[in-house]
Amino acid sequence: MPSPSPLITVPPKLAEHHEEHNPEHAAEWIAGLPDLAAGFLDRWNLRPDGEPAHGYVALVLPVRREDGTPAALKLQPIDDERAGEPLALRAWNGGGAVRLLEHDPATATLLLERLDATRSLDDEPDAEAALLTLAGLLARLHTAPAPEGMRHLGDVVREMLTGVPEALPALEDPAERRWLADCAEVVRDVADEPGDRLLHWDLHYENVLAPLPGSPAAERGPWLAIDPVPLVGDPCFDLMPAFDNRWDDLVATGDVERAVRRRFDLMTDVLSLDRGRAARWTMARALQNSLWDVEDGETRLQEEQMAVARAVARYV
Secondary structure, eight states, X not given: OOOOOOOOOOOHHHHHHHHHXXXXXXXXXXXXXXXXXXXXXXXXXXXXXXXXXXOSSOEEEEEEOTTSOEEEEEEOOOOHHHHTHHHHHHHHTXXXXXXXXXXXXXXXXEEEEOXXXXXXXXXXXXXXXXXXXXXXXHHHHTTSOOXXXXXXXXXXXXXXXXXXXXXXXXXXXXXXXXXXXXXXXXXXXXXXXXXXXXXXSOOOGGGEEEEOTTSGGGGGOSOEEOOOOOEEXXXXXXXXXXXXSSHHHHXXXXXXXXXXXXXXXXXXXXXXXOHHHHHHHHHHHHHHHHHHHHHTTOSSOOHHHXXXXXXXXXXX
């Protein structure tokens, strides 16, 4: 029998995020996390092996399996965005991504192979090398057939465009209202051709980790993707996180829009993507991010999103 599981302390910042973004269910889910973690430590014969980590949504516990293999126990609420994660991870089967070891559909709990949480692609000093790594990972991930039961980009973009008329009056600046409306018009050009590939949807630099030295994961490459919010759609819709992250690197060039286009050209070359379609779907991501900001109560848009859209608009 495994020894009694220790009490798990929920990180305050994780609790605060859920209280802000999921107020109806946050208190219940946070209160139940220690027992949920303890239950899976016992059920899957795991023992804690380090300090808990967390992002905005999930609590991740470093653990060891019964045979001593390092793993990561990921605890997260059940919602539409995360429902497809185990399906995508199984489809990729470690090809460019972290490998799924166990999954409990009733609670959305995952047991993953453990990667090196101290080494993300965001720490790569060569910005262009980091960008090319992202492109290479996307090339691998997009080759996997999309499993049944996934969310589809067509549905996402229709919902997005439906929300534009309501968002426009919430913006203070007439120029930003025009930008949002113009962006929506560009997106309508591709809305009826949403694509059929398996997308990660959130492949930014911090969602790429190095494998543990000497681990089986290290045999599959120097970097692997984590935390997908999977979607079935056009590969061009997966590019935006490469452009609006590591923003300081772009600012440091002295010409942000030119630097964005440099990233855009490299990504589309590596992935053999049509630049006109890639520009439209990148503008769709800028539109989506902006609509989310308005839903959160913002009355001004992020300059980063508008700058990316302006930079790629010349390809439309």
